[in-house]
Amino acid sequence: MATEPRTPRLAILIDGDNISPDIAARLFEEIAKIGDATVRRIYGDFSGTNLTGWVKILSTYAIMPQQNCAHPRGKNASDIALVIDAMDLLHSGHFDGFCLVSSDSDFTKLAFRIRDEGIDVYGFGEPKTPMSFVRTCRHFINTKNWLPILPSAGEPQQPAAPAKPDRKPPSAAIPLINKAIKHLNGKDGWVDLGSIGNRLTVIEPGFAAKNYGQTGLAELVKKTGAFEIRQKPGREIDIRVKSVPGKSGTAKPASAPKK
Numbered sequence: 001m002a003t004e005p006r007t008p009r010l011a012i013l014i015d016g017d018n019i020s021p022d023i024a025a026r027l028f029e030e031i032a033k034i035g036d037a038t039v040r041r042i043y044g045d046f047s048g049t050n051l052t053g054w055v056k057i058l059s060t061y062a063i064m065p066q067q068n069c070a071h072p073r074g075k076n077a078s079d080i081a082l083v084i085d086a087m088d089l090l091h092s093g094h095f096d097g098f099c100l101v102s103s104d105s106d107f108t109k110l111a112f113r114i115r116d117e118g119i120d121v122y123g124f125g126e127p128k129t130p131m132s133f134v135r136t137c138r139h140f141i142n143t144k145n146w147l148p149i150l151p152s153a154g155e156p157q158q159p160a161a162p163a164k165p166d167r168k169p170p171s172a173a174i175p176l177i178n179k180a181i182k183h184l185n186g187k188d189g190w191v192d193l194g195s196i197g198n199r200l201t202v203i204e205p206g207f208a209a210k211n212y213g214q215t216g217l218a219e220l221v222k223k224t225g226a227f228e229i230r231q232k233p234g235r236e237i238d239i240r241v242k243s244v245p246g247k248s249g250t251a252k253p254a255s256a257p258k259k
Contacts, residue, residue: 008035008096010122011089013082014063015102016044019125019143021053024061026146027124031099034122039089041066043078079106086110090117097122100137105130112136123205140205167213170223176204177221181241189240190230193218196239 012031031037040063044051047069058065066085068077089095090113098114100107103125111121111133123129123137126144134140180199184191197217200207214220218237221227227239 009038009094010035010097010099011039011086011095012037012041012063012099013086013101014040014042015078015082015100015104015107016042016046016051016054016065017078018102018104020147021057023124023143023146024054024057027101027143028061030124030141031122034099035097037099038095040064041082041085043068043082045069045078079104083107083110086114090114090119095119097138099124101125103129105133108133108136134205137205139201141208142206142211168211170212170214170220171226173212173220174224174226176200176207177224177227177239178241179203181239186238186240190238191240193221193237193239 010031028037040061042054042058042063043066044054046055046065046067054063055065057063066078066081068081086098086100090098097120098111099122100111101124108130111123114121115136115138120138121136123133123140124143125133125140127142129140177196177200180196180203181189181191183199183203184195186192200217209215209217209220212220212223214223218229221229221239226242228242230238232238
């Protein structure tokens with residue numbers, strides 16, 4: 001009898017000095033979509049008050065704290081400890097992927113090294129994360145939209161509301177989708193939408209349809225108005241660039257409409 005494929009084993013390494021504990025619930029929800037969070041560690045100086053928020057929820061999410069006393073020159077001790085542990089875990093050969101939870105460019109080289117071994121790296125951080133780190137990850141998720149909006153001083157306390165996401169118009173995705181189609185070079189210009197989605201995360205690790213106000217890639221493609229769509233048997237979809245009127249041969253890539 002055929003056995004089900006093994007769930008990918010993941011090592012979750014959190015830069016506690018650089019990430020808010022308010023994202024914890026959503027963080028592990030997203031990680032569960034990727035695989036099994038086998039190792040869960042957070043790095044920082046837990047002897048002070050800066051990481052109190054994380055301390056309160058360590059047991060809730062089964063996160064193991066890795067204590068590193070802060071030195072006068074900064075928090076490099078925590079970063080170094082995270083890197084050392086990552087290399088030990090990498091060479092154990094027990095993991096299929098690493099989730100680096102930080103907005104710090106210091107971990108760019110680490111991400112490169114992990115990927116050199118053929119292991120996937122998933123990044124989680126805020127928009128301030130340097131692009132060097134973002135592009136090194138197989139997929140990078142912006143955590144800003146997970147944070148609650150806090151009331152200003154003097155305002156009455158209200159239940160925390162989700163932060164309003166930074167959204168781009170669907171037309172802003174056209175150049176990326178054009179590039180993905182060109183990379184895949186389908187027959188007669190038609191390319192499977194699933195392949196497009198995979199290619200987009202390679203071209204732009206932080207890509208997500210929700211960044212353009214849409215619930216999925218199919219909806220985003222339709223909203224752009226720049227692509228032909230055909231439904232294959234079942235639920236599979238192919239797309240290609242719309243032909244430019246009066247032109248023959250290969251369709252010219254569509255561009256975002258001028259405002």
